[in-house]
Amino acid sequence: xxxxxxxxxxxxxxxxxxxxxxSSATAAVTGQVSSKEEGSMEGVxxxxxxxxxxxxxxxxxxxxxxxxxxxxxxxxxxxxxRIRAAGYDLENSGPVEITAGKTAELDLKLRKTAExxxxxxxxxxxxxxxGTKQQKVELYNxxxxxxxxxxxxxxxxxxxxxxxxxxxxxxxGSTPLKPQRRPPNPPEEIARQASVRQERDxxxxxxxxxxxxxxxxGGGGGGMGDPAAHRRREIAQYLSTVNLSKGPAxxxxxxxxxxxxxxxxxxxxxxxxxxxxxTMVHDANAGGPDGLVWYTDFGxxxxxxxxxxxxxxxxxxxPTLKPGFPEGLMDIRFDKEGNVWMGMMAQGGIAKFDRKTQxxxxxxxxxxxxxxxxxxxxxxxxxxxxxxxxxxNNVGYAAIQRLDVKTGEMETIxxxxxxTRDANDHGTYGINADAQNNLYVDDIRTNMIVKIDxxxxxxxxxxxxxxxxGPRRARMDSQFNLWVALSRADKFARFDPKTxxxxxxxxxxxxxxxxxxxxxxxxxxxxxxxxxxxxxxxxPQTSQITQYLLPKINTxxxxxxxxxxxxxPQFWVGDNQTPTIYRLEVLx
Numbered sequence: 001x002x003x004x005x006x007x008x009x010x011x012x013x014x015x016x017x018x019x020x021x022x023s024s025a026t027a028a029v030t031g032q033v034s035s036k037e038e039g040s041m042e043g044v045x046x047x048x049x050x051x052x053x054x055x056x057x058x059x060x061x062x063x064x065x066x067x068x069x070x071x072x073x074x075x076x077x078x079x080x081x082r083i084r085a086a087g088y089d090l091e092n093s094g095p096v097e098i099t100a101g102k103t104a105e106l107d108l109k110l111r112k113t114a115e116x117x118x119x120x121x122x123x124x125x126x127x128x129x130x131g132t133k134q135q136k137v138e139l140y141n142x143x144x145x146x147x148x149x150x151x152x153x154x155x156x157x158x159x160x161x162x163x164x165x166x167x168x169x170x171x172x173g174s175t176p177l178k179p180q181r182r183p184p185n186p187p188e189e190i191a192r193q194a195s196v197r198q199e200r201d202x203x204x205x206x207x208x209x210x211x212x213x214x215x216x217x218g219g220g221g222g223g224m225g226d227p228a229a230h231r232r233r234e235i236a237q238y239l240s241t242v243n244l245s246k247g248p249a250x251x252x253x254x255x256x257x258x259x260x261x262x263x264x265x266x267x268x269x270x271x272x273x274x275x276x277x278x279t280m281v282h283d284a285n286a287g288g289p290d291g292l293v294w295y296t297d298f299g300x301x302x303x304x305x306x307x308x309x310x311x312x313x314x315x316x317x318x319p320t321l322k323p324g325f326p327e328g329l330m331d332i333r334f335d336k337e338g339n340v341w342m343g344m345m346a347q348g349g350i351a352k353f354d355r356k357t358q359x360x361x362x363x364x365x366x367x368x369x370x371x372x373x374x375x376x377x378x379x380x381x382x383x384x385x386x387x388x389x390x391x392x393n394n395v396g397y398a399a400i401q402r403l404d405v406k407t408g409e410m411e412t413i414x415x416x417x418x419x420t421r422d423a424n425d426h427g428t429y430g431i432n433a434d435a436q437n438n439l440y441v442d443d444i445r446t447n448m449i450v451k452i453d454x455x456x457x458x459x460x461x462x463x464x465x466x467x468x469x470g471p472r473r474a475r476m477d478s479q480f481n482l483w484v485a486l487s488r489a490d491k492f493a494r495f496d497p498k499t500x501x502x503x504x505x506x507x508x509x510x511x512x513x514x515x516x517x518x519x520x521x522x523x524x525x526x527x528x529x530x531x532x533x534x535x536x537x538x539x540p541q542t543s544q545i546t547q548y549l550l551p552k553i554n555t556x557x558x559x560x561x562x563x564x565x566x567x568x569p570q571f572w573v574g575d576n577q578t579p580t581i582y583r584l585e586v587l588x
Contacts (some may be wrong), residue, residue, distance in 0.1 A: 003213075003387050004180050004513055006285055009225055010054065019457035020305060022443065024097035025105045025405075026066045026068075026070070026071065026103070026335070027071060027087070027094055027436075028068060028069045028071045028073065028074040028098050028103065028104065028166045029068075029103065029104040029105075029416045030066065030068040030104075030105060030106075031066070031067060031077075031097060031104055031105055031106040031107040031403040032064075032066060032067075032107045032108070033046065033061040033065045033066075033067060033107075033108045034065055034107070034108075034109060034261050035088060035109070035110040035111065035357075035368075035374065036111070037112060040065030040090075040151075041065050041085065041110065041153070041259075042061055042062060042063045042065060042256075042259065042260075042261055042265060043060060043061065043067075043068070043082060043085070043259030043261050043264070043265055044060065044061040044088075044110070044380075044550075045058050045082070045084035045085070045260075045269075045549060045551050046058065046059055046061065046067045046081070046082075046083055046108065047081070047082045047084075047269075047271075047551050048063055048069065048074065048077065048079040048080070048081055048094075048096065049079060049080055049082075050074070050077045050078065050079050050098075051077065051078050051079070051080070051095075053272070054272065054273040054274075054275070054311065055270060055272055055311055056270070056271040056273075056551070057069060057073050057074065057268065057269065057270055057271075058268070058269040058270075058271065058357070058551045059268055059269075060260055060264070060265040060266075060267060060549075062266075063125055063261070063262070063265070063346045067108075067387070070102075070268075072414060073076040073268065074098050075098070075298045076098050076100045076209050077097075077098055078097055078098075079094065079095055079096050079097075079098055080093070080094045080095050081093050081094035081095070081096060081108075082551075083108065083552070084549065084551055085110060085259060085528055086116070086119050086120065086121075086133070086256040086257070087112065087113055087116060087119065087256055088110040088111065088113055088115045088260070089107040089110065089111055089112075089114075090108060090109075091108075091110065091111055092106075092108065092197075092202075100366050101309045102105065107438065114254035115151075116256075117149070117153075117250075117254060118149070119256075119553060120254060120256065120533065121150070121257070121390050121532060121553055122143050122147055122148045122513075122532070122535050122554055123130075123257065123509060123510065123511040123512055123513075123529065123531045123533075124255060124256055124257055124461075125148040125149065125152060125300040126139065126210075126510070126511035126531065127255045127257070127510055127511060128146070128250075128252055128253065128254050128255045128411075128432075129152075129242045129252060130241070130242065130251075130585075131238060131242070133242070135238045136511060136574045137488050137509065137511075138235055138238075139151070140488070140513050140530075140531065141489070141529050142168075143513070143554075143556065144556075144576075145168075145171060145174045145175060145176075145577075146175065146176055146577070147554040149554075150176075151239060151242070151553070152242055152243050152250065152505050153243070153244060154239065154244065154245070155244050155245050156239070156243065156245060157240055157245050158233075158236045158237045158239075158240040159236070161236035161237075161239045161240055162233060162236045164234055164236075165235060166232065169173055169187050170182045170417060171326075172261055172326040172328075172345065172346050172375070173280065173298045173299045173326045173327065173328035173345060174299065174326070174348065175278075175280060175299065175577050176351075177277070177278055178278050178299050178300075180299065180326035180327065180328075181326070181376055181401045182326055182327065182372070182373075183324065183345060183372060184372075185371075185372045185373065186371075186372060187493050188371075189371050189372045189373060192371070205459065207577060208442070209310065210296060210430060210460070211530040218277060219546075220558075222393075222517075223549065225512045226567050242266050244585075248526040254259040257532070259549070260263075260547055260548060260549050262279050263546045264546050264547045264548050264549070265502075266277050266586060267548050267584055267585060267586050267587060268584075268585045268587070269582060269583070269584050269585075270308075270550060270551065270582070270583040270585070271551060271552075271572075271580060271581075271582055271584070272306055272308075272311065272580065272581045272582075273314055273579060274306075274313055274580065274581065275313060275579070275582055276297075276300075276302070276315070276543045276577070276579060277579055278297040278299065278300060279297050279299075279300070279302070279578075279579035280298035280300075280328070280576050280578075281295050281298070281299055281503055281574025281575055281576060281578075281579065281580060281581075282295075282296050282297070282298035282328075282329070282330050282558050282559060282574060282576050282582055283295060283296045283332045283558065283574065284561060284574040284581050285332050285333065285334070285525075285557035285559070285561050285572075286562075286563045286570070286572045287334065287561060288334050288338065288340075288355075289338045289564070290338075290355065291307075291309075291427070292305040292306065292307055292308075293305065293306040293307075293308060293572060293581060294332055294340060295326075295574055296330055296331070296332045297328060297329060297330035298328045298329065298330060298345075298568050298576055299326075299327060299328045300327050300328060301317060301318040301319070301320055301328070301347075302317055302318065302326045303315070303316055303318065303329055303332065303340070303342060303353070303515075306581055308583065314342045316353065318342075318344070318360065318362070319360075319362060320347060320350055320473065321344065321347040321348055321417060322346065322348050322370075325346045325347060325348070326344050326345065326346040326347075327347065328346070328347075329342045329343065329344055329345060329351070330342070330343045330345050330377045331343040331378045331379050331559070333379055333380065333381055333382065334381070334382075335381035335384050335385070335390075336384070336385045338355055338356075339352055339353065339354055339355065339381070340352070340353040340355060341381045341390065343376045343377050343378050343379045343393075344362070344376050344378060344390060345376060345377060346374070346375055347376075348364055348365045348374045348375075348376060349362050349364040349365055349377045350363050350376055350390070350392050350403065351363075351364055357414070363403055363410060364410060364470060365394065365401060365410065366401075366410055366412065368412075369397055369399060369401065369412055371396070371397075372396075373396030373397065374394055374396045374397065375394065375395040375396045376392050376393065376395075377393055377395055377429065377587075378392060378429070378430060378431045379391070379392045379431075380392065380431045380432060380433045380439065382432075383433040383434065383435060383436070383437035384405060384437065386435075386436060386437040386454075387405065387454060388404060388405050388406055389402050389405070390402070390403045390405055391433060391439050392431070393429065393431055393441070393551075394412075395427065395428060397414075398414070398415075398416055398425070398427055398428050399412055399414050399415075399428060400412070400413040400415060400428055400431070400439065400441065400452060401413075409465045412539055413443060413452060414458055415428070415450050415459035416454055416459075421581065423437075425445050426443050426445055426446060426448070427443050427444040427445040427446075428441050428442075428443070428450075429441075429442045429469065429471070429473065430444075430474045430484075430485075430516075431445035431511075432471035432474050432482060432537070434474050434476065434480050435480065435496070436454060438451060438453055438454045439451070439453065440453040440474065440482050440495075441452065441481055442471035442472060442474055442484060443471060443475065444471060444487070445462050445470075446468065446470075447464040447466060447467055447469040447470070447471065447486075447489075448462065448464075449461075449464070449474075449482065449484065449495055450461055450462075451462075451472060451497070461527070462495065462502075462525075464484070464486060464489075464502055464504070465504055466486060466489040466491060466492055466504060467546045468488060468489075469487075469488055469489035469491065469493075470486060470487040470488030470489065471485070471486055471487075471544065472484075472485045472486070472487040472514070472515055472516065473485050473515060473517070473559070474517065475514040475516075475517060475519060477519040477525075478521070479585055480497060481494050481496050481497070482494070482495040482497065483495075483517045483518070483519055483525055484517065485514040485515055485527055486504070486514060487513050487515060487530070489504075490506065490507040490509070490510065490511065490512045490513065490514060491504045491506050491514065492504065492505045492507070492514060492517055492525065492527055492538055494534070494540065501557075503534075503540075505538055505540075505543060505545065507527075507529065507536060507545070508536075508545050508547060509529060509531075509532045509536075510532070511531055511532065512530075512531060512532040512534060512536075513529060513530040513531040513532070514527050514528070514529060514536075515529070515530040515557055515558055515559075515560075516557075516558065516559050516560045517528075517560070518560055518561060519562075520562045520564045520569040521564035521569070522564065522567065522568070522569065523536060523539070523541065524537050524539055524540075524569075524575070525537075525538040525540060526538075526551060526560060526562050526571055527560065528557035528560045528573055530556060531556065531559060533549055533550045533552070533553065533555045534549055534550075535548040535549075535550065535560075535571055535573070535584055536548075537558075537586070545566065548571075548584055549584070550573075550582055550584075551582075552575065552578070552580070554577070555573075555575045555580075555582070556575055556576040556577040556578075557573050557575070557576075558573075558574065558576045559574070560572070560573050561571070561573070568585075568586045568587070570583055570585050571583070571584040571585075571586070572584075579587055
């Protein structure tokens with residue numbers, strides 16, 4: 001165990017402002033947000049951070065332009081200020097002095113920004129760019145490692161983009177701070193993949209299907225008949241039309257999304273900055289039995305805990321199973337006994353951490369399923385007490401693995417082995433188990449949900465109403481309805497296993513790339529937009545969706561978690577591209 005650091009105080013950034021102090025028991029600092037263009041401004045995020053602290057607090061201005069920080073959220077001290085309002089900069093950016101038992105009155109004046117491009121989220125860049133929705137959705141993959149601003153500010157030609165895209169394909173668990181390239185596939189792996197594609201195509205043709213022009217897709221040699229190379233060229237051509245390769249300015253208008261309003265302004269956001277700067281917080285799970293937030297590092301062999309009450313961060317190292325392959329962990333879950341389970345990604349295994357004994361055990365994949373493309377993103381121990389089995393996925397093989405906890409043996413289930421509907425690839429991404437430990441799998445490459453019977457191992461397939469919706473991650477509610485994030489469709493879906501029917505709701509934000517979704521215990525359903533920086537709160541009864549904006553531009557939202565032990569519940573999420581965890585507390 002490594003205790004990394006404790007965080008003190010509360011938070012955010014920059015300059016010098018005059019403040020008027022007055023007696024008050026309600027607010028530590030309050031004021032009016034306004035601009036010449038709009039007058040009083042609703043939906044402006046105002047953040048403060050104490051000097052030397054690693055915790056920041058953010059509130060949102062209401063419909064009268066007023067913002068207010070509660071006394072119990074800020075310790076005495078000097079605080080810097082920052083705002084988030086696309087299109088505007090803060091004129092008087094601090095610092096502000098907080099005194100116990102006093103209210104600092106500070107009005108904030110905003111002016112039009114001269115550098116709008118630096119304030120756009122990934123979703124706003126996609127909204128601004130010309131092109132079809134399909135062309136833009138292709139860029140979702142780019143946001144896994146970096147912002148789209150890096151792309152649009154580049155000057156690469158189409159030919160240069162072909163080379164860049166070829167390199168980017170092999171990076172896993174990476175950021176510009178710590179790039180990690182997967183080793184090239186050995187000849188035997190290339191042959192295996194070609195064999196799988198050829199067999200898939202053979203079954204498809206035997207079932208009456210017609211392959212695209214060019215015949216069987218099994219070659220994959222990179223020539224003119226290689227679908228991947230053709231697709232890469234198409235993407236490269238498109239990227240060269242939206243960057244600066246043809247001149248010093250973009251040939252399209254930069255567009256912004258509306259700021260939060262109404263209920264979306266009634267929230268307090270706490271930002272916890274973790275001490276290890278290369279940390280990539282992929283999953284932050286507040287659902288454990290100890291009141292801690294457990295998280296995984298997507299780019300290093302560490303997982304850790306954050307104590308929200310004290311700010312203490314504790315990290316634990318995880319052994320490397322496959323030297324030379326990208327490091328990092330992804331999914332983090334608890335079994336019924338409170339043990340912690342994690343997917344080990346390109347390291348090819350799953351890990352179990354006993355919280356009581358502080359011992360870590362790893363379970364590698366079977367050798368025949370642990371080649372260059374193996375990737376264990378997800379693990380599912382929720383119902384392992386039923387039959388002693390823990391599920392995991394194997395993304396590179398489009399397979400499911402099932403671990404016998406007592407024997408340590410791991411079996412392989414290939415749900416698409418007999419599937420002949422089309423010639424597209426399939427995927428195994430998010431996984432969830434019901435009360436009988438039957439497994440539900442999100443096929444991120446299509447629009448399918450797959451149910452695997454725990455006893456027979458038979459697979460049953462269900463299609464979302466929206467084609468090519470890209471089911472990514474999902475959660476079950478107390479009635480065992482499956483809530484699914486449809487990433488490419490920008491939708492939320494509910495699947496009722498009893499009636500085998502779907503209902504869908506569209507995100508209010510275009511190009512939001514819904515990554516994960518979770519119901520709370522009070523009837524609402526929460527989700528996060530990987531490209532939009534918005535947290536979404538759906539009331540399924542009324543179909544009303546409330547949007548809450550996070551403070552940082554291009555927060556890379558992945559796993560979301562909702563703590564229903566409080567009322568209203570608290571929403572937790574990490575930023576997969578920075579060492580940051582956010583807590584969103586709604587006020588109604």
